[in-house]
Amino acid sequence: MKARVTVMLRDGVLDPQGEAVRHALGALGFAGVEGVRQGKLIEIDLAATDPATAEAEVRAMCEKLLANTVIERFTVEIL
Amino acid sequence: MKARVTVMLRDGVLDPQGEAVRHALGALGFAGVEGVRQGKLIEIDLAATDPATAEAEVRAMCEKLLANTVIERFTVEIL
Numbered sequence: 001m002k003a004r005v006t007v008m009l010r011d012g013v014l015d016p017q018g019e020a021v022r023h024a025l026g027a028l029g030f031a032g033v034e035g036v037r038q039g040k041l042i043e044i045d046l047a048a049t050d051p052a053t054a055e056a057e058v059r060a061m062c063e064k065l066l067a068n069t070v071i072e073r074f075t076v077e078i079l
Numbered sequence: 080m081k082a083r084v085t086v087m088l089r090d091g092v093l094d095p096q097g098e099a100v101r102h103a104l105g106a107l108g109f110a111g112v113e114g115v116r117q118g119k120l121i122e123i124d125l126a127a128t129d130p131a132t133a134e135a136e137v138r139a140m141c142e143k144l145l146a147n148t149v150i151e152r153f154t155v156e157i158l
Contacts, residue, residue: 034126
């Protein structure tokens with residue numbers, strides 16, 4: 001079973017990486033880029049076969065390791 | 080208009096970051112994690128109002144800056 005986790009900085013938290021990308025896009029001539037936020041995408045292959053169990057397990061992984069929930073929000077999708 | 084870009088290493092390309100996450104999850108007691116791949120998620124706010132134009136523009140950004148297409152594949156989604 002596969003899980004897809006996205007981790008993004010919360011709104012209001014400064015995102016220097018996204019800001020650097022926005023600046024670089026402008027320098028390359030892409031006008032009309034109003035904002036960029038950059039986050040992480042993590043794909044996990046799981047041995048679990050029950051979707052509910054898998055989701056609970058992946059959420060625990062996010063809380064413990066994959067996301068810093070003080071400044072980041074995450075989503076979990078079971079595929 | 081908003082675009083969501085995902086950039087992942089191609090299959091077969093070594094992913095040391097994903098491997099480190101897999102190892103850390105195992106050390107934290109999460110059994111049954113068979114593989115982890117880590118990529119980037121980039122959200123872009125665009126001034127463009129036409130979805131087709133926006134998608135073409137974002138694909139050009141990926142080819143030029145956001146992804147290294149030799150070792151990475153990307154997807155573009157217009158929201």
